[in-house]
Structure formats: structure tokens, C-alpha cells
Amino acid sequence: MLNALMKIFGKKEPSGKVARDRLKVVLIHDRASVSPEVMEHLKHDILEVVAKYLDIRPQEMNISLADDEDSVALVANIPVTSMRHGGKHIE
């Protein structure tokens, strides 16, 4: 909301805050020793599994590591178009 307002008034976010946010993300990856390639493989594999059960829009999928207080969480946001009723049923 604040961001949107700032955009309307043409005011940029202070660069110190940008630096902090970028650092937080990059350090999560550094600390977990997860390279962008590994994340890409992980994303690919997750997609494959989820696609067996749900119709998804792979292009819009978003996967990242996020800082959650004292722990790190793997957050995946996968838009679902529809459930596959009786589609591919895995025994």
C-alpha cells in the first residue's frame, strides 16, 4: 500500500531499505548454501510432482527461501487452475 502510494507520488524507496531487503534474501541463500541452479532444479522437481495432481500455471510459479523468525522456510506459490478430478490417479 505504502509502496503503491510512493509510486503515485514518484517517490522512491530509500536505498538503505532496498539494500537491507536484498541482503536478507541473499544471505538466506548463502547460509543455506543453496545456489540459484539448485533452486531451479528444486522448482522443476516440485512442479513435476504437483502437476500429477493439479492443473497449475507453471510460468507463474514462485519459489523462494524466506526468513521466518529463527528458521528458514521454503515458500512456494503455485497458482492452480483446477483440481484434477479422477485425472491422473496414482495408485
Added chain:
Amino acid sequence: MSEIIVITSGKGGVGKTTTTANLGMGLAMRGKKVVLVDTDTGLRNLDLLLGLENRIMYDLIDVTQGRVPYKKALVRHKKQENLFLLPTSQVKDKTAVNPEELVKLCDELRQEFDFILIDCPAGIEQGFKTAIAAADCAIVVTMPEISAVRDADKIIGELGRADKENIKLVVNRIRPQMVEKGDMLDMDDINDILSIECIGQVPDDEMVVTSTNRGEPCITMEKSQAGQAYRNIVGRILGEKIPFMTFPKEGFFSRLKRVFNL
């Protein structure tokens, strides 16, 4: 009881050597017997910052390879008789000393000195591993800059893997006016991100440059803001509770001067 402190950063150019020179001088000014060990073999500079470049006869490699006893390689500071430098070689490289040799040397130095400060090379390779081997504690120097903070985080991780638990942070070259405008990471940001104890914040100060030019650490200069920050850090190392300095807001006239580039 002597203490071995390694001053390290990961990234180059954030002020490790300047910090080493100033803290060494400051501890000596407080009556402690101090030796500074330069382990940045091949890229030595600590001698220059202390104005001792013309007095070097032997170096760290001569000592670790057994050619001379360490006492022969020590250079006493011209003005501060409690301060000694053990310079390194400018021609050899970082493989010339290994961790075991440095640990053995530091054990000898412990007999004579209250504080042994080790100036660590940049990077996380062999030179770094050698420099931290003997240390009881580490001071990580960083700058309020994205790359320096990232490298500091990496170094903190490496220190942890080497079982170095006692790690303190110094944030160097803070520009209060930029922090005030929100255009620079502030102390809270850096503390929040790195989550280790901070023992100093040093403002960017032109006197650091001029004092380096003369080979006199700025901690000896009464009026230097950075010098004051370093004096505070020395106090904290000695166990004193000293509040962090606040930076005066830019006054109207100095802002006017800056705007008109006077």
C-alpha cells in the same frame, strides 16, 4: 592473561589494517603491551600505517622458518614504547606460513604481551585460515555496504566452523548524513542481519586519510571523530561500558556549504 585477537573482514578495503593499527595503538596508549602481527604476506601495509616501513630488518617468515628469534624481527614503535610490530614479508606468499607455525609463535608471544593483534588478509583461503588459527577472539570489520555485509556474514560462518565463538563486529566508514536520509544501512539493520555483538561504529573521517598519509594512526588525534570511535572500542575491549557515540546532525551552514560545494 594475554588475549589474541584476529581482525578480519572477508572483503578487502573495509579497513582491517586501519582498525588493527588504531586498536593496537589505543591499547598501548592505555598501558598494555601490544604486538601487531601482520599476516597479509605479499601485501603488507601495517608497517606503512604505523610509519615503521623503514625499520624492518626481518619478518614473520624469517621467524616461522627459524632463521631468527621473534625478538629480532619485532619493530618497536617510534613514539609508543608499548607497541610492537611483527611485519610480514612483501616478497613471499601466503603459503609461506601455516596455521601450526603461527599458533606456536603466538604461544611464545603470549609470554611477553598483553594483547596480540593479528591483521588478517582479505579472502577466505589459506591466509585467512592461518590468521585465525591462534585467535581467542575475532573482530569482524565491515562497512554499511551490501557487499561488505554479505562477506562479513560469510566470514562469521567460517569462524563458527573453525570453533571461534567469541566474535565482535566493528562497522567502519559510516556516513551519518546518508544514514539520516535512509540511503545507507544503519547499525540496527546490520545488527539485525548479522546478529553478533557490535563493539564499534566508526564514522567516515577525512582524518583517517591524512593520518594514514603521515603514518600516524588517527586514534592519537584528539579531534578525529574516527579516533574517538576507536578510543571507545579500546575501552570496550578492556571491559568498560561505553555508550555508542551519536553523530551530530548536519547544521544549516555546513549543509549550505555542501550544497554549494564550498
